[in-house]
Amino acid sequence: MLRIENLCKKLGSFELTDINLNIEKDEYFIVLGPTGTGKTVLLELIAGMYQPDKGSVWFGDAKISDLYPEQRSIGFVYQDYALFPHLTVKENIFFGIKCRGIDVNEGNKRFREIVDFLNIEYLLDRFPSTLSGGEQQRTAIARALVTSPRILLLDEPLSALDPRTKQIFQEELRRIHDNLKTTTLHITHDFSEAMALGSQVGVLHNGEIMQVGKPMEVFRHPNSHFVAEFVGAENIIEGHGRGKTIEVSNNINIETIMDKTGPSTLTIRPEDIIISREKLFSSAQNNIPGKIINMIHQGPLYRITVDADIALTALVTMQAVEEMGLQKDMPVWVAFKSAAVHVL
Amino acid sequence: MEKSEVRGQNILFTAVISISIAFLTGFIILAISMVLLKGLPNMIPSILSREIQFAIKLSFLTSVISTLLCIAIAVPVSYGMSRLEFFGKRFVSTVLDIPIALPPIVSGVALLLLFGTTEFGHALAARGIQFIFTPLGIILAQFFVNVPYMIKVLGSTMNDIDPRMEFVARTLGCSRLQAFFKITLPLARSGLMAGIVITWARALGEFGAALMLAGATRLKTETLPVSLFLNMSCGDLKLALAAASLLIIISVLSLFLFEIMGGKQYELSRSSLY
Numbered sequence: 001m002l003r004i005e006n007l008c009k010k011l012g013s014f015e016l017t018d019i020n021l022n023i024e025k026d027e028y029f030i031v032l033g034p035t036g037t038g039k040t041v042l043l044e045l046i047a048g049m050y051q052p053d054k055g056s057v058w059f060g061d062a063k064i065s066d067l068y069p070e071q072r073s074i075g076f077v078y079q080d081y082a083l084f085p086h087l088t089v090k091e092n093i094f095f096g097i098k099c100r101g102i103d104v105n106e107g108n109k110r111f112r113e114i115v116d117f118l119n120i121e122y123l124l125d126r127f128p129s130t131l132s133g134g135e136q137q138r139t140a141i142a143r144a145l146v147t148s149p150r151i152l153l154l155d156e157p158l159s160a161l162d163p164r165t166k167q168i169f170q171e172e173l174r175r176i177h178d179n180l181k182t183t184t185l186h187i188t189h190d191f192s193e194a195m196a197l198g199s200q201v202g203v204l205h206n207g208e209i210m211q212v213g214k215p216m217e218v219f220r221h222p223n224s225h226f227v228a229e230f231v232g233a234e235n236i237i238e239g240h241g242r243g244k245t246i247e248v249s250n251n252i253n254i255e256t257i258m259d260k261t262g263p264s265t266l267t268i269r270p271e272d273i274i275i276s277r278e279k280l281f282s283s284a285q286n287n288i289p290g291k292i293i294n295m296i297h298q299g300p301l302y303r304i305t306v307d308a309d310i311a312l313t314a315l316v317t318m319q320a321v322e323e324m325g326l327q328k329d330m331p332v333w334v335a336f337k338s339a340a341v342h343v344l
Numbered sequence: 345m346e347k348s349e350v351r352g353q354n355i356l357f358t359a360v361i362s363i364s365i366a367f368l369t370g371f372i373i374l375a376i377s378m379v380l381l382k383g384l385p386n387m388i389p390s391i392l393s394r395e396i397q398f399a400i401k402l403s404f405l406t407s408v409i410s411t412l413l414c415i416a417i418a419v420p421v422s423y424g425m426s427r428l429e430f431f432g433k434r435f436v437s438t439v440l441d442i443p444i445a446l447p448p449i450v451s452g453v454a455l456l457l458l459f460g461t462t463e464f465g466h467a468l469a470a471r472g473i474q475f476i477f478t479p480l481g482i483i484l485a486q487f488f489v490n491v492p493y494m495i496k497v498l499g500s501t502m503n504d505i506d507p508r509m510e511f512v513a514r515t516l517g518c519s520r521l522q523a524f525f526k527i528t529l530p531l532a533r534s535g536l537m538a539g540i541v542i543t544w545a546r547a548l549g550e551f552g553a554a555l556m557l558a559g560a561t562r563l564k565t566e567t568l569p570v571s572l573f574l575n576m577s578c579g580d581l582k583l584a585l586a587a588a589s590l591l592i593i594i595s596v597l598s599l600f601l602f603e604i605m606g607g608k609q610y611e612l613s614r615s616s617l618y
Contacts, residue, residue, distance in 0.1 A: 049511045069514040076515040082508050086530045095526075096516035147516055 001025040001183060002046070002151055007055035009045055014038035015207045016045070019055070023151070023185060023200070028177050030194040030215070031187040033204030034230065039187040040079075042204070043153045046185070047074045059150060070099075075144030075182070079156040081136040083128035089139050090124040096147035114142045117179070118172075134165045138172070145182065154186040158193060170196055191231045195219065203227050220269075221342055228267045234313045235268040246343070249309045255285040255338040264343055272340035273314035275304060276333050277324055284335040288312075292330050295321075302326075306334050376592055382581070383589030390586030398563050399571040399587060406479060406567060407547035410486035414543045415536070418494035423528070425495070426502035444492045451489055452556025455481075459557070481558035482565060486547040493546065494539045501535025502528070538605040545598035549591060 007019040016038050023029045033039050045052055048069035057065040064072050083092050093114070097107035115121055118138045128136060137157060144152060157173065158166045174197055177184055186197065194201045194215045202212040203226075211223045222228035228236050239248035241260030247253050254266065274280065279287055290308030302316045304326065312334050316326070326332070390396050425437060443451055459465035459475045468475070475481040505528055513523040529536075551569040558565040560574055568587045575584035 044511075047511075047515050049508075068519075069511065070517050070519055072515070074515055076512055078508060078512070082506065082512045084509060084513070084527060086533075095513065099513070099517035099522065099526075101517075143516065149515075 001027075001060060002185070003058040004046070005056050005058065007042075007045060007057065008053045009038075009041060009050060010053060011038075011041055011050065014041050016042060017207045019207075019209055021202055021209065021212070023183060025183055026181045028184045028186065028197055028199045030198035030201045031185065031204055032191060032194050032201050032230070033187070033189060035189050037204050038207050039189075039204060040155050043076070043155050043185070043187060046151075047076050047153055048072055073147070073150045075147065075149035075152040077137070077140045077144050077152070077154050077157060079160055081128075081140035081160075083131075083136055083139055083143070085128050087127075088124065089120065089126055089128070089131070092128070092139055093142045093146055096143060100147055102147075110146050110148070114146050117176075118142050132165075133161050134169055137161070137169060141176065145176075145180065149182070151183045151185060154184060156188055157186065159188065159190070173197060191215075191219070203230065205230070222267065225265055228265075234270050235273070237266050237268075237310055239264055239266060241343070244338070246341075252288060252309050254341055256341045256343055257338050258343045260343050266341050266343045268312070268336055268341055270303065270313045270315040272336050273312060274335045275306065275314050275316055275320075275324075275326065276335065277330075279333050280335045282335065283337065285338040286341070287333055287335045289331065289333055292326060292328050292332055295326070295328055306332060308334055379585055379588045379592060383585035383592075386582045387586050387589055390583055391590075393583065395563065395566070396571065396583060396586060396590075399566050399568045400590070402479060402482070402565075403548055403567040403569075406482045406486060407544050407550075410483045410490065410547045411540060411544040413483070413487045414491045414494040415540065418491055418498050418539065419529075419536075422495045422498035422502050423524070426499055427507065440495055441492055443489055444496075448485075448489050448550065448552030449556055452485055452553035455485060455488060455553065455557045459484075475557060477559045477561065477565065479558065479565060482550075482554045482567060485553035485557045486550045489550055489553050490543045490546045494543045497539035497542060498532065498535050501532045505531045534605055538602060541598050541601050541605065545595055548594055 002021075002023040004019055004021040007016060009016045014037075019042065021029075021031075031039055031042065041050070044050055045065075046057055048064075048067065052065055055065075056063055059072075083089075084095065087095065093111060094107070097111065102110070115124070118141065120135070120138050120142060123131065123135055123139065128139070131139065137160075141152075141157075154173075158169055161169060170193065173186075176182070177197075186193070188194065198215045200212065201215045201218055203210045203218065205226050211218055211227050213221075218227065219231050222231055225236060237248050237254075239246040239254065241247075241262055241264040243259055243261065244256055245253045246256060246260065246264055246266055248266075256266065274284065279289075288308040290306040290312070292304055293307045293311070294303075294305040296303040298315075300318055302318060302321050303313060304316050304321075305311055305313045314334065320326075391400070421440070425433070425440070430436075446454075456476065459468065459481075465475070473480070475484050509527050509531065510520070510523040513527045514520065518526060548567075549569055550567075551573070554565075554567065555570065555573075560566070560570045562574060566574065568591055572584050572587040572591070575581070575587065
């Protein structure tokens, strides 16, 4: 539905290079990237705050990048919500209805629906400066959705909220999308939001889209060192491929299920690594001896780093740590399946 | 340093500051109260005199019109200077500030030459738009001298308004013009009010430029400051000080209004008040 073709824009220190994205109708698309990579600029280009230096934006067969923002039918919610401070919540929400010249009865009906849906009746007569972050967000979303935009753009919608509120509003965003089905483009630097909400995710780095796919796919199969690191994959190891074996140090070869020849990068997710006191005779094709060099307590888990010529990090439950009596400097074995090794 | 020496230095420091503040405050109050003491007792009869009544009416009329003109031109200019990027912007910005730097009497001469000696001025005069030695000239002089102040106050307000507000309004279906009137202008309200107060108060007191362009003719171009000047010149202290007292009262009230408006605009424009 929304198609971005070869979009380029240089703006101050931000530069977007040759962005291509395709967002299907009803999709919840997440653009993921570190802070300062021009994610907001991308949204502003789509909505028409700036003209692209090159490339175009399309809604189906209609090129919208030549249109004024008011002609594009795009809902925009900024990170800080940008509510109109001189208008009440009610006036903020009615703003688009009046501007778009929507018929009074229809306008009132839509207003009522969105207010009931988001449970913001009690806020209507208040001014934005008196609202909490979550209340401002619901108001901003109501203001955008009441005009029935073709796509809703959300600029880091959860990052201004405290962790508890964030959890609640993540659910709220899911509920909104499940019910209203508005095609949504949400940008964030937090991969967990992508996992929780996104039907598709695109990873943006240095102004380029590095990878697009379902969140789980990107998580399991990052296509580059950057994506792997960014989505939280640890155990990124450089080596030399010889068929289904990758030599990562003089003594260590890692078995994989993919043929690869020449310099390679591989990742293994910490939860896929098993730690044991003795060598395991199991289906795991990779067994490497080493020594525990670090143990960090993380909630119900331990993050344990083992020096096995290469440093490998594993997630182990507290119960397992106690049962095995794992301690720092203890010699252990690490084991993982060849299928758990992801070659980039 | 000795303990007592430190103490002595600190006391001296505090004393110098306190004395400076007390001196200046007292000095201003003293100077103003001299006028008020002599002017106030004669205020009522003076205000009833035909001459002062004329001056009050002319001052109000010209200052209100010139303030409206300042609003009409300063709103688009300050918006443009705050939002648009164009070649030579710094140059334009400096030019817009020139009337602030000029002594008003020089501005007056400049206007006099422009409207009195050029074809442009003659052409206007031939069509009945006569600035020289007329109340119209007073309005023009007030406008020329004061519009940069209005632009400064409004410009700082516009700079404080997030351009994304207008952008969001446009994504909701407003044109640029609608977004300006529905969002930016209402948000600039406090700056606009502060600008109006400062511009109007300055217009009321405008003397030098108006004197050059419109002259000082009794009962013709006689504003309150001109009345003060004329009556001082011919020794009618009663009328002169009544006019002066009126101006003081209006100025102090304006300053007070300005304080109420509060905010950043106020800080900025107070520093450029006179």
